Amino acid sequence: NKILHPKTKVMLLQEIEEIRRNGSAPIVVVDAALLVESGFHREFDRLVVVSSSTENQLQRLVQRDTLTREEALARIAAQWPTEAKLAIADYRLTNNGNLEELRAQARRVFMESHSQTILTWEEQRLEQATSGADRGVGLRIRLGETAYYASGNSVDPPSVRALARSLASSLTGSASCAPRPFTPRDAPPRSIVRAHPADVPLPEKVALLERADAAAREADSRIVQVTASYIETARSVLVANSEGIYETDATCYLTLAVSVVARQGDQIRAGYEVVSETSGFEMLDRARPEEVAREAARIALLQLSASPAPSGTFTVVLSARAGGTMVHEACGHGFEADFIEKGLSVYAGRIGQKVASELVTVFDDGTLPQKRGTNRIDDEGTPVSKVVLIEEGILRGYLHSLRTARKMDMRPTGNGRRESYRHLPIPRMRNTCIAPGETPPEKIIASVKEGIFVADIGGGEVDIVTGNFVFHCSEAYRIRNGVIGEALRDTMLTGRGPDILASIDMVGSDFGFNAGTCGKDGQHVPVSDAQPTVRIPSIVVGGTA
Structure with a gap:
């Protein structure tokens, strides 16, 4: 043992490090008698x-091992006393029965750990550097259609058992449920992390922000303010329930955002650019800080010379760079099954009916590698999937949690999501997309005699029940005789999402993504959205001209 154990230890640690770096497994378990x-x-x-x-x-x-009783006693005596090992254990399981009885002890556990580092560079110096961690457990009991939930930030077994007793004591009557055997899910890892941000030294991360600041300021002397933010988040979850689910997942989120302010006389304009993925530090090899900063600077500078946007009803070409913001914000929530069951969605009861242009196919895909809305499983242990919502204009499905799928007699789609262990899971979007078509985007622009080209959409307001929206266009241009003309500022789009989907009459062959954070019922979850270039024949444009 003195010869083999040190070498075995080194080999195991090397193997664990390789698994952690390539993201091939969310959790590593080492089983050893003399651990x-x-x-x-x-x-x-x-x-x-x-x-x-x-x-x-x-x-x-x-x-x-075909030992004698004396040999077996000697082997047991050579190990630490069981009581001593139990005293330092984080979790304790008693194995005096069969395998199924042992498994049953773990079925009540739902855990989450979450760590985050935020760096903010402003006024040409590091303005903020914060790091924190949170972990906890959530327990849910369902009686009929009512869910009873309790959460706590201690995950040691005695605390979890006390939380479970407290939750159970709040209920009246008696009920029992025979737990099902655990069944492995077909849920491979979706996003590979090659360089975990936690392994990167802090000075290297700060240097990224300094590079972004320098690149933005070098773009033009009119750049007067640059704010660059770096955010890394690691989230691990364990989900177990009495229906046979026992799953784990680990996700790494990385975000780089740059905000730029440009001034010319009394006029002040801002530009913003962000990249965010379920990736490691290697994301910044594809999206270099200098490129992100220059794009933010370009948008701010463009607005200084832009003409006031006109007002009226126009044909609008919405660029792929807008990344599906409209379909997510103005339509996407209507596909979430909790809105469907409450009758709050225009898509309720319309499966199989035409709800959009025959050129439009909409899907939500939680399996897309490296995208911000991607995981291996949802927060109820269901494998993520690609859900076709609209197929060539026909409504085909909704986004489900376990509860809504059971109630509506449909299959779960892997969209039961929660902000943290403190929240109940509800149906949420992941990566929501309009599928690309076959028309080159240049041909779509050339088809418009008089209209507006929207290169990107910024903020706005949306009624997620009706789909009514007002969007601010962070970059827009006039189209005249099929050619993109002067830049426009203060451009607003007003309409109703389902009506826009129904009116689209050209769909491009390109495809562009945006990343963001989606809010609903007080919970915020990471998402992305995507679309090709599309033509909207008539939409109300608000401007100041």
Whole structure:
């Protein structure tokens, strides 16, 4: 043991490090009889001790290893006393029965750990550097259509058991449910992390922000303010329930955002650019800080010389760079099944009916690698999937949690999401997209005699029930005789999302993504959206001209 254990320890740590770097598994479990005795348990985040009575240990050793009773007793005596190992364990399981009885002890657990680092560069210096971690457990009991929920920020077994007793004591009557055996889900990892941000030294991260600041200021002397933000988030979840689900997932989010202010005389304009993925530090090799900063600067400078936008009804070409913001904000929530069951969506009861142009196909896909709305499983343990919502104008489906799928007799889609362990999961979008068509985007622009080309959409206001919206266009241009003309500022689009989907009469062959954070019922979750270039023949444009 003195010869082999050190070498085995090094090999195991190397293998674990490789798994962690390539993201091939969300959790690593090492099973070793002398884990505590060797001190190797200190290398791990959590220690699980599975104990058994001395008599059971003896019987199993004699049967498994064909030992005599005396030999088995000697082997047990060579290890630490069980009580000593239990005293330092994070989790304790008693294995005096069969395998199914052992598994049943773990079925009540739902855990989440969340860590985040935020760096903000402003006024040519590091303005903010914060880091924090949160972890906790949420427990849910369902009686009929009513869910009872409790959460706490302590995950040690005694605290979890106390939380469960407290939750159960709030209910009246009696009910029982025979737990189902755990069944593995077909849910492979979707996003690969090659360079975990936690392994990157802090000075290297700060240097990224400094590079972004320098690139934006070098763009033009009219740039007067630059704010660059770096955010890394690591989230791990464990989901278990009495229906046989026992799943884990680990997701790494990385975000770089640059905001730029340009001034010319009394006129002040802003530009903003962000990249965000479920990726590691390698994302910044594809989206270099200088490029992100220059794009933010370009948008701010463009607005200084832009003409006031006209007002009226126009044909609008919405660029792929707008990234599906309209379909997400003005239509997407109407596909979420909790709105459907309450009758609050225009799509309620319309499966199989035409709800959009025959050129329009809309889907929500949680399996897209590296996208911000991608995970391996949802927050109820259901594997994520690609859900076709509208197919060539026909409504085909909704986005479901376990509860809404059960109530509406449909299959879960992997869209049961929650902001944290403090919240109940509800149906949410992930990566919501209008599918590309076959028309080159240049041909779409050339088809417009007089209209507006919207390169990107910024903020706005949306009624997520009706789909009524007012969007601010962060970059827009006039189209005259099929050619993009002068830049416009203060351009607003007003309309109703479902009506816009129904009116689209040209769909481009390109495809562009945006990333963001979606709010609903007080919960915020990471999402992305995408679309091709599309032509909207008639939409109300608000301007100041």
